[in-house]
Amino acid sequence: MKYDTILLTGDKKASRSVFGMNKSMIELNGIPLFMYVLSELQDVDYIGNIYVVGPKSKIEELLKKHTNPPSFPPFSKGGEGGFKKNVIIVEQKANLYENIWHTFLSTLSSPSSPSKDDMDKAVFVVAGDMPLATSFEIGEFLSKSDTANYDYCIGMTPEAVLRYYYPSDKKPGIKLAYLNLKESKYRISNLHLVKPFKIANREYIEKVYEYRYQKDIRNIAKLTLEIIRRHAGFKSLLFYIFVQMSLFLSHIHLEFLSRFFRQFVSIKVAELIVSNVLKTRLKLIETSFGGAALDVDNERDFNIIKVMHKEWMEHQEMKNSNNQASIIK
Numbered sequence: 001m002k003y004d005t006i007l008l009t010g011d012k013k014a015s016r017s018v019f020g021m022n023k024s025m026i027e028l029n030g031i032p033l034f035m036y037v038l039s040e041l042q043d044v045d046y047i048g049n050i051y052v053v054g055p056k057s058k059i060e061e062l063l064k065k066h067t068n069p070p071s072f073p074p075f076s077k078g079g080e081g082g083f084k085k086n087v088i089i090v091e092q093k094a095n096l097y098e099n100i101w102h103t104f105l106s107t108l109s110s111p112s113s114p115s116k117d118d119m120d121k122a123v124f125v126v127a128g129d130m131p132l133a134t135s136f137e138i139g140e141f142l143s144k145s146d147t148a149n150y151d152y153c154i155g156m157t158p159e160a161v162l163r164y165y166y167p168s169d170k171k172p173g174i175k176l177a178y179l180n181l182k183e184s185k186y187r188i189s190n191l192h193l194v195k196p197f198k199i200a201n202r203e204y205i206e207k208v209y210e211y212r213y214q215k216d217i218r219n220i221a222k223l224t225l226e227i228i229r230r231h232a233g234f235k236s237l238l239f240y241i242f243v244q245m246s247l248f249l250s251h252i253h254l255e256f257l258s259r260f261f262r263q264f265v266s267i268k269v270a271e272l273i274v275s276n277v278l279k280t281r282l283k284l285i286e287t288s289f290g291g292a293a294l295d296v297d298n299e300r301d302f303n304i305i306k307v308m309h310k311e312w313m314e315h316q317e318m319k320n321s322n323n324q325a326s327i328i329k
Contacts, residue, residue: 002048003142003193004107005041009034009054009128010092010099016297023296024054024128025062028306032062033296034128042084043135046142047124049086051107053099054128056091063089097203100125104196119197122147127190131305132291132312136320140287141191150283151198155191157293158184158286164315165290165308172304174294180246180258182266189292191285200279239265239273288323289316 011022018026024034034052041047052059067083090106093099100123105111108118124142126133145153159178167173178185196202242261249258267284275282291312296302305312 001046001147003046003122003124004048005050005124005126006100006103007034007037007041007050007052007126007128008096008099009052009059010096011055012092012094018296018299018302022055022058023302025058026129026296026302028131028302028309031066033131034059035062035066036131037126037128037133038087040133040135040138041126044138044142046139047085049088049107050083051088051090051103052128053090053103054092056089059089063087097205100194101196101202114197120195121197122151122193122195125192125194126292127295129296130190130292130294131296131309132294132316133190134289134291134313134316134320137287137289137292137316138191140289141189141285141292142193144285144287145193146283147193147195149281151195151280152278152282153193153285154282155189155287155292156186156284157189157288157290158186160184161288161290162187162293165294165312172307174301174304176293177247178250179270180243180250180262180265181270182262182264185250186284186286187293189287190295191287191292195280198280201277204278239269289319291316 009022009024011017011024017023025032027033028036034054038050038052041050090099090103093102104121104123107123108114108121110118126138141153141155147153156179162176165173166175176187178187199205242265246258246261246265249255249261271282271284294301294305294312296305
């Protein structure tokens with residue numbers, strides 16, 4: 001199975017700029033961030049056509065600059081334009097939801113009268129600000145995703161994997177906010193495999209994205225009101241409150257109290273609640289490398305990734321090599 005892929009590089013509405021720029025276009029070692037993701041997608045067997053969505057003229061300019069001739073080594077052995085996959089540039093719309101929805105429709109043979117197969121079609125959606133994402137983590141996610149029984153698969157990474165990227169006395173690092181669940185603490189990654197026609201409340205995803213920075217008390221309040229306004233139900237609201245209480249108590253180093261709230265929010269409960277809110281069948285998919293959870297959200301994170309990029313990529317490559325060796329044994 002090959003999935004058409006939507007690579008998001010837009011900079012409208014709820015998108016957060018870094019250094020006053022579209023963060024997908026910021027250069028790391030002279031290469032725009034989205035091109036790191038684009039290069040990794042070339043080596044994933046599960047990937048079909050790639051639709052790069054954002055400021056079209058800027059994307060075309062950058063691709064021309066870095067692929068003719070290739071200034072970025074991963075593109076030096078590709079086909080036309082340095083790509084192994086078919087790459088289509090799409091002009092961005094007003095917001096995230098419209099970017100995904102309209103691009104998805106453009107992948108169909110007849111958008112105005114979709115077939116039965118179109119109604120069940122899944123697309124892979126990935127962000128363009130993840131210079132640490134790897135082809136093997138993307139492949140791991142897609143291989144574990146079950147589109148026969150679920151309509152929306154979302155990647156997540158356990159804290160145990162992400163501890164490697166924490167700051168230490170000797171090295172800079174990034175410590176992230178987590179979704180505190182019964183089984184462990186998880187970071188929701190930027191990997192999504194979704195059947196857009198199978199999500200009844202798909203427009204709600206835009207609101208969740210808009211209020212995604214949950215360290216901001218205003219966003220917590222807004223998302224709480226949104227849950228109430230949409231009549232998502234008492235269980236959904238209670239789940240959200242428990243998640244926030246666990247996160248807050250963990251933040252102030254009261255882990256024993258945080259664990260009390262976590263016991264009520266297992267992975268299965270989280271899947272059921274979000275499925276109910278979105279009116280779909282959702283599955284959380286655990287991946288084991290970490291790069292897809294480390295996106296560029298601010299200047300500090302970018303500066304750290306810039307310093308640690310080579311080492312962190314080598315760490316993931318070594319882990320993948322060890323995994324492959326253990327499979328052979």
